[in-house]
Amino acid sequence: MLAAIGADTEAELFDIPDDVLFDGEFDIPKRSERAVLAETTAQLEMNDSVTEFLGRGHYDHYVPSWVDHVADRSEFLTSYTQYQPEIAQGFLQALFEYQSMLVELTGLPVANCSMYDAATALGEAATLSSRLRGITGTTVLVPELLASGRRAVLENYVAGTELSVETYPMDDGVAATAAVAERCASDVAMVYAESPTVRGTIDPGLSELSSIADEHSAVFCLGTDIVALGLLESPAAVGADIVVGEAGSLGIGASYGMGLGLFACREEYLRQIPGRLVGASTDETGRRAFTLTLQTREQHIRRERATSNICTNQAWVALRTAMTVADLGPDGLLELASESVRSASTLAARIDAIDGYTAPVHDRHHFREFVVRTESSAATVQEELLAEGIAVHAIDEHLLELCTTETNADERDRLVATLEELA
């Protein structure tokens, strides 16, 4: 090969000045495949074996085995973004189907084929509001109780815009609509509310929040998650203009926080939205075919005038989530969501029956998780539970938060028994 090129050595092919050449070592020893597997297995097994009752925006649900096997087919796993649609038809169709499922679940006509996670989807929603015609405000109103990661990411996304973030108070775990109504004025660009909230409460006042935002020509953005969408009133029905949230809970479970940002919105925003979109068209045989479309919004075409800088997204996670939703079907998703309400309620009642705990703290309906008031120090209870192999959130001096799904269901009795012993 060197001869064909007309070179004597590989080194000759590098056109690099001597003064910047690296003559050191990385000091990274080469290992066999078996050795790397053994090393990483041993390393990860240093994690304590713990049952997690953790949530607050990131949830673990069971993903069927066939999803692992089929999504790992190398054509899915190792293909590139579908810039050559004729040779990537299958993945495009899978993403189109993902978008369609989100359209069904949100009731909104447009869904993109992924953001990184719920936090970045929220950030993108805010910058979208600043680009919309008819929105002149510069304030983004967010709930006082919001996962810290979402708030922190949002702050960075708006830092380069005219927008600033302001919080509104909560009333017993959900948006205080009266306070939002009082604060909302023409300077507001977007009102953001969550249901379920970071405390697991279901907000009954979404339609009212939407009307308030509407009155002041602000966007109403709803944060939710893909399981809750199967049961709760559809975002379109409560007047949401944009829906963001976490969808990875039905695709990759805990994964140390790796996510899948869902993003759906009204048709009018279409040409301003971030992220890739798959659309239907036809090929030369006249058959339906799919392609990435409206790419003139994107960075590789529009550069500094793009609607976002996103390029690489979470496509393969979206594929897995679509597979899992399809596996559940309407009956399965509805049952999973209903069970998320029932089990939170049942577990809260059992804990409430123990002296020293009050649960749920908020007099609301809950989805998957709820807050517990502890007589003793919440941090101490958290530590003592961890010593027994149970992880929970301590969110305040006397507040714990517990999240339950089918993946920790078998350990609920042990959680209750351990709390009883610690009381």
Added chain:
Amino acid sequence: MKFEQARWITDEDRYEPLLAEKRSKTVSVDADDAGLPDELTRDELTLPSVSEPELARHYTRLSEMTYGIENGPFPLGSCTMKYNPSFTEDVAALAAGQVHPDRPAESIQGTLGVLYGLQEYLGRIGGMDAVTLQPPAGAAGEFAGILVAKAYHEANGDDRTEVVVPDSAHGTNFATGALAGFDVVTLPSGSDGRVDCEALENAVGDDTAALMLTNPNTLGLFERDITEIADIVHDAGGLLYYDGANLNALLGRVRPGDMGFDVMHYNVHKTFATPHGGGGPGAGPVGVVDDLAEFLPEPRVGKTDEGYELFAPESSIGKVHGYHGNWLVLVKAYAYIARLGDAGLTDASAKAVLNANYLASQIEYDVPFAPFHHEFVASADADAADVAKRMLDFGVHPPTTKWPEAVEEALMAEPTEIETKRSLDQLAEAFNAVANESEATIEDAPNRTAVQRIDQATAARNPRLSWQALEFDAE
């Protein structure tokens, strides 16, 4: 080599049906059943209702209508489509690594150990002093890196409003500068395809926060004047940002830190062989020199006498991801780097550059800019997009087309180190066959792919973005 992609045809209107066409079902929602009042629940829910065997077949057919790195050569310029070693999937799938992001550090020492190890490796590979693994993609890495640069200047009481980007750069650089609130100044390249130092001198000044540079650049050329470039930017008080998209050319030979870069991102889905997943997930860790470490996103992974810890850098910019980034991707990158070690990484770059040079030597199209490294940009004598469509018929993925703009009808090819001489020859045959074909043949392509050429204009003019926007009868 003959190629026919699998093609499933239902009838004259459709290929593989949509899930909703197979079987959909509407169920009414019983609020009581969930223990909720009616007004909190939806009335009904419609979704596909398809058996597991049918789903497995559906998705297997879709996979057959998708071309991945294990199907054949994938010389997509700027994308570094290298083989993704299967064992890294096994590492990512280890049950012990599937933990919730809010677990206390003391209970996930194993996870933090892997992440700390990766931070260390990336730091050494890039010549950087501190690394964050949080950004979930290259563009997110750029965003984090540019926010770090902004915070650094602000901490010095220095209000800088511009980011300078060469005209040949990736679109994300421009978009990131704008997202971070900077005015983006486009730097015209010199006639040799590189940064023109005189133009750079004129472009930078008191307002310059950073120059974002890809090296080798998107023409595959090494910016030979990198030391002078670094001096010009630093003398103006700006920082030098390294876009890691093309790092696969340089492993073990030259490090961004040694070239004078202050901040960089790594594209682990390019350089470190994590699969592209049909568009993502990737990961875009960011490395910085000491002076910038205090501004990195929080939390970072640290090591103390007691073990690994999560800590917030003193003047952190905050977060660019809700949690800790794309764990499943990061752990695969760790495994890949550990498998290759020093020698393997250095050899990967040498072979990547050798392969690009060999492929270029075997094709009939003109390659106007040289000496290139891991990728080259050829100039097609027909519409580059049509050439790419025709190449699909030869069982290879075509190069990136129509970019960078410095080359007319650009075909940007990056074969990576994985290709053998035999597969490079197959690629060259595809290039050369198309180069000698008539315009009519090229414009009629592709014919051997699952579907034939797709009408893009209609897709954009009349966007139909969900099956709800289509008319069909369920089977």
